[in-house]
Amino acid sequence: AQSVTQLDSQVPVFEEAPVELRCNYSSSVSVYLFWYVQYPNQGLQLLLKYLSGSTLVKGINGFEAEFNKSQTSFHLRKPSVHISDTAEYFCAVSGDNTDKLIFGTGTRLQVFP
Amino acid sequence: DAGVIQSPRHEVTEMGQEVTLRCKPISGHNSLFWYRQTMMRGLELLIYFNNNVPIDDSGMPEDRFSAKMPNASFSTLKIQPSEPRDSAVYFCASSPGTGNTEAFFGQGTRLTVV
Numbered sequence: 001a002q003s004v005t006q007l008d009s010q011v012p013v014f015e016e017a018p019v020e021l022r023c024n025y026s027s028s029v030s031v032y033l034f035w036y037v038q039y040p041n042q043g044l045q046l047l048l049k050y051l052s053g054s055t056l057v058k059g060i061n062g063f064e065a066e067f068n069k070s071q072t073s074f075h076l077r078k079p080s081v082h083i084s085d086t087a088e089y090f091c092a093v094s095g096d097n098t099d100k101l102i103f104g105t106g107t108r109l110q111v112f113p
Numbered sequence: 114d115a116g117v118i119q120s121p122r123h124e125v126t127e128m129g130q131e132v133t134l135r136c137k138p139i140s141g142h143n144s145l146f147w148y149r150q151t152m153m154r155g156l157e158l159l160i161y162f163n164n165n166v167p168i169d170d171s172g173m174p175e176d177r178f179s180a181k182m183p184n185a186s187f188s189t190l191k192i193q194p195s196e197p198r199d200s201a202v203y204f205c206a207s208s209p210g211t212g213n214t215e216a217f218f219g220q221g222t223r224l225t226v227v
Binding site for chain 1: 156168
Protein backbone atom coordinates (compact mmCIF):
# COMPACT_ATOMS: atom_id res chain seq x y z
CA ALA A 1 0.00 0.00 0.00
CA GLN A 2 1.10 3.54 -0.68
CA SER A 3 1.32 6.28 1.90
CA VAL A 4 2.66 9.79 2.30
CA THR A 5 4.06 11.49 5.39
CA GLN A 6 4.37 15.22 5.78
CA LEU A 7 6.19 15.71 9.05
CA ASP A 8 5.62 19.44 9.40
CA SER A 9 2.05 20.54 10.00
CA GLN A 10 3.04 24.22 9.99
CA VAL A 11 6.03 26.10 8.64
CA PRO A 12 6.38 29.79 9.51
CA VAL A 13 8.87 31.79 7.46
CA PHE A 14 9.66 35.41 6.72
CA GLU A 15 9.20 36.86 3.29
CA GLU A 16 12.15 36.40 0.92
CA ALA A 17 13.56 33.57 3.03
CA PRO A 18 14.05 30.07 1.55
CA VAL A 19 11.69 27.28 2.52
CA GLU A 20 11.61 23.50 2.38
CA LEU A 21 8.48 21.44 2.94
CA ARG A 22 9.21 17.81 3.65
CA CYS A 23 7.50 14.78 2.14
CA ASN A 24 8.32 11.10 2.55
CA TYR A 25 6.48 8.30 0.79
CA SER A 26 6.09 4.58 1.08
CA SER A 27 5.35 2.35 -1.87
CA SER A 28 6.16 -1.12 -3.10
CA VAL A 29 5.79 -0.19 -6.77
CA SER A 30 6.96 2.57 -9.07
CA VAL A 31 5.60 5.87 -7.89
CA TYR A 32 4.41 9.11 -9.32
CA LEU A 33 4.70 12.04 -6.93
CA PHE A 34 2.85 15.31 -6.83
CA TRP A 35 2.72 18.55 -4.88
CA TYR A 36 -0.55 20.45 -4.73
CA VAL A 37 -1.33 23.85 -3.22
CA GLN A 38 -4.62 24.91 -1.65
CA TYR A 39 -5.43 28.56 -1.09
CA PRO A 40 -8.17 29.45 1.43
CA ASN A 41 -11.64 28.33 0.43
CA GLN A 42 -10.43 26.86 -2.84
CA GLY A 43 -9.76 23.46 -4.31
CA LEU A 44 -6.32 22.00 -4.84
CA GLN A 45 -4.17 22.87 -7.82
CA LEU A 46 -1.06 21.17 -9.08
CA LEU A 47 2.32 22.75 -8.34
CA LEU A 48 4.52 20.09 -9.90
CA LYS A 49 4.87 16.38 -10.49
CA TYR A 50 7.53 13.71 -10.81
CA LEU A 51 6.81 10.90 -13.25
CA SER A 52 10.25 9.77 -14.42
CA GLY A 53 13.55 11.11 -15.69
CA SER A 54 15.31 14.03 -14.03
CA THR A 55 14.98 13.90 -10.27
CA LEU A 56 14.76 17.69 -10.01
CA VAL A 57 11.35 18.91 -11.01
CA LYS A 58 10.38 22.52 -11.50
CA GLY A 59 6.86 23.76 -11.05
CA ILE A 60 4.80 26.90 -11.04
CA ASN A 61 5.40 29.97 -8.88
CA GLY A 62 9.14 29.25 -8.55
CA PHE A 63 8.76 25.99 -6.64
CA GLU A 64 10.87 22.91 -7.26
CA ALA A 65 11.13 19.45 -5.74
CA GLU A 66 13.71 16.71 -5.76
CA PHE A 67 12.89 13.02 -5.97
CA ASN A 68 15.24 10.95 -3.83
CA LYS A 69 14.57 7.26 -4.23
CA SER A 70 17.09 6.08 -1.62
CA GLN A 71 15.54 8.34 1.01
CA THR A 72 11.99 7.90 -0.34
CA SER A 73 11.57 11.65 -0.22
CA PHE A 74 10.12 14.36 -2.42
CA HIS A 75 10.78 17.64 -0.62
CA LEU A 76 9.44 20.92 -1.96
CA ARG A 77 11.65 24.00 -2.02
CA LYS A 78 11.55 27.65 -2.93
CA PRO A 79 14.60 29.91 -2.66
CA SER A 80 12.66 33.04 -1.79
CA VAL A 81 9.03 33.03 -0.64
CA HIS A 82 6.43 35.72 -1.04
CA ILE A 83 3.45 36.64 1.10
CA SER A 84 1.21 35.19 -1.60
CA ASP A 85 2.74 31.74 -1.05
CA THR A 86 0.83 31.48 2.22
CA ALA A 87 -1.32 28.38 1.71
CA GLU A 88 -1.68 24.69 2.51
CA TYR A 89 0.64 22.36 0.59
CA PHE A 90 -0.10 18.70 0.00
CA CYS A 91 2.20 15.95 -1.17
CA ALA A 92 0.54 13.04 -3.00
CA VAL A 93 1.48 9.68 -4.49
CA SER A 94 0.04 7.35 -7.09
CA GLY A 95 1.54 4.39 -8.87
CA ASP A 96 1.91 2.29 -11.95
CA ASN A 97 -0.90 -0.06 -11.10
CA THR A 98 -3.46 2.39 -9.80
CA ASP A 99 -5.12 5.74 -10.34
CA LYS A 100 -5.57 6.05 -6.61
CA LEU A 101 -4.07 9.36 -5.47
CA ILE A 102 -3.14 9.37 -1.80
CA PHE A 103 -2.45 12.65 -0.02
CA GLY A 104 -0.38 13.57 3.00
CA THR A 105 -1.90 15.53 5.86
CA GLY A 106 -0.67 18.83 4.48
CA THR A 107 1.73 21.55 5.59
CA ARG A 108 0.51 25.05 6.27
CA LEU A 109 3.06 27.57 5.01
CA GLN A 110 2.71 30.95 6.69
CA VAL A 111 4.80 33.74 5.22
CA PHE A 112 5.31 36.81 7.41
CA PRO A 113 6.34 40.27 6.21
CA ASP B 114 -13.46 23.44 -20.35
CA ALA B 115 -14.93 24.89 -17.17
CA GLY B 116 -13.10 22.43 -14.99
CA VAL B 117 -14.62 20.13 -12.40
CA ILE B 118 -17.95 21.54 -11.28
CA GLN B 119 -19.41 20.76 -7.88
CA SER B 120 -22.75 21.72 -6.46
CA PRO B 121 -23.83 23.05 -4.14
CA ARG B 122 -20.88 25.10 -2.87
CA HIS B 123 -22.38 25.25 0.60
CA GLU B 124 -24.93 23.02 2.27
CA VAL B 125 -26.40 23.35 5.74
CA THR B 126 -28.71 20.60 6.84
CA GLU B 127 -30.20 19.15 9.99
CA MET B 128 -29.05 15.92 11.48
CA GLY B 129 -30.94 12.98 10.04
CA GLN B 130 -31.60 14.57 6.68
CA GLU B 131 -30.41 13.19 3.37
CA VAL B 132 -27.66 15.13 1.62
CA THR B 133 -26.67 14.78 -2.03
CA LEU B 134 -23.50 16.30 -3.41
CA ARG B 135 -23.01 16.55 -7.15
CA CYS B 136 -20.03 16.56 -9.44
CA LYS B 137 -19.47 17.09 -13.15
CA PRO B 138 -15.98 15.96 -14.16
CA ILE B 139 -13.91 17.38 -16.97
CA SER B 140 -15.07 16.04 -20.31
CA GLY B 141 -12.93 13.14 -21.50
CA HIS B 142 -11.57 12.26 -18.08
CA ASN B 143 -11.93 8.61 -17.18
CA SER B 144 -11.28 8.69 -13.44
CA LEU B 145 -13.29 10.46 -10.77
CA PHE B 146 -12.45 10.80 -7.10
CA TRP B 147 -14.39 11.92 -4.02
CA TYR B 148 -12.36 13.29 -1.12
CA ARG B 149 -13.35 14.59 2.30
CA GLN B 150 -11.30 17.25 4.06
CA THR B 151 -11.42 17.94 7.78
CA MET B 152 -9.04 19.55 10.22
CA MET B 153 -8.64 16.32 12.14
CA ARG B 154 -8.17 13.86 9.30
CA GLY B 155 -6.87 15.98 6.47
CA LEU B 156 -7.74 14.92 2.91
CA GLU B 157 -9.25 11.44 2.80
CA LEU B 158 -10.03 9.52 -0.37
CA LEU B 159 -13.57 8.18 -0.06
CA ILE B 160 -14.06 6.43 -3.38
CA TYR B 161 -12.83 6.51 -6.92
CA PHE B 162 -14.34 5.49 -10.23
CA ASN B 163 -12.74 4.50 -13.49
CA ASN B 164 -14.90 4.51 -16.61
CA ASN B 165 -17.95 4.99 -14.36
CA VAL B 166 -17.18 1.83 -12.36
CA PRO B 167 -16.34 2.08 -8.64
CA ILE B 168 -12.82 0.73 -8.26
CA ASP B 169 -12.04 1.37 -4.62
CA ASP B 170 -14.57 2.40 -1.99
CA SER B 171 -12.50 1.38 1.02
CA GLY B 172 -12.45 4.96 2.23
CA MET B 173 -16.21 5.29 2.51
CA PRO B 174 -16.71 5.70 6.25
CA GLU B 175 -20.04 3.98 6.77
CA ASP B 176 -23.06 2.53 5.03
CA ARG B 177 -24.64 5.94 5.38
CA PHE B 178 -22.39 7.05 2.54
CA SER B 179 -23.00 6.01 -1.05
CA ALA B 180 -21.67 7.21 -4.39
CA LYS B 181 -22.84 6.69 -7.93
CA MET B 182 -21.61 7.54 -11.39
CA PRO B 183 -24.47 6.85 -13.80
CA ASN B 184 -22.56 8.27 -16.76
CA ALA B 185 -19.23 9.81 -17.68
CA SER B 186 -20.37 13.34 -16.97
CA PHE B 187 -22.04 13.07 -13.58
CA SER B 188 -21.46 11.65 -10.12
CA THR B 189 -23.22 11.95 -6.77
CA LEU B 190 -22.18 11.39 -3.19
CA LYS B 191 -25.09 10.79 -0.86
CA ILE B 192 -25.22 10.76 2.91
CA GLN B 193 -28.33 9.30 4.50
CA PRO B 194 -28.92 10.00 7.32
CA SER B 195 -26.48 12.81 7.91
CA GLU B 196 -24.76 13.38 11.26
CA PRO B 197 -22.86 16.38 12.68
CA ARG B 198 -19.55 14.51 12.35
CA ASP B 199 -20.08 14.46 8.58
CA SER B 200 -19.45 18.20 8.52
CA ALA B 201 -16.49 18.76 6.21
CA VAL B 202 -15.49 20.01 2.80
CA TYR B 203 -16.10 17.42 0.12
CA PHE B 204 -14.02 17.59 -3.04
CA CYS B 205 -14.55 15.93 -6.36
CA ALA B 206 -11.60 15.49 -8.72
CA SER B 207 -11.14 13.97 -12.14
CA SER B 208 -8.16 12.80 -14.14
CA PRO B 209 -7.53 11.41 -17.62
CA GLY B 210 -7.30 7.98 -16.04
CA THR B 211 -3.73 6.85 -15.61
CA GLY B 212 -1.62 7.09 -12.50
CA ASN B 213 0.91 9.40 -14.06
CA THR B 214 -1.45 12.27 -14.69
CA GLU B 215 -2.65 14.93 -12.33
CA ALA B 216 -6.08 15.13 -10.80
CA PHE B 217 -8.08 18.30 -11.29
CA PHE B 218 -10.13 19.41 -8.33
CA GLY B 219 -13.45 21.16 -8.04
CA GLN B 220 -14.02 24.03 -5.64
CA GLY B 221 -15.54 21.75 -3.05
CA THR B 222 -18.83 21.58 -1.16
CA ARG B 223 -18.76 22.78 2.42
CA LEU B 224 -21.24 20.64 4.34
CA THR B 225 -22.48 21.63 7.77
CA VAL B 226 -24.76 19.26 9.63
CA VAL B 227 -26.43 20.83 12.66
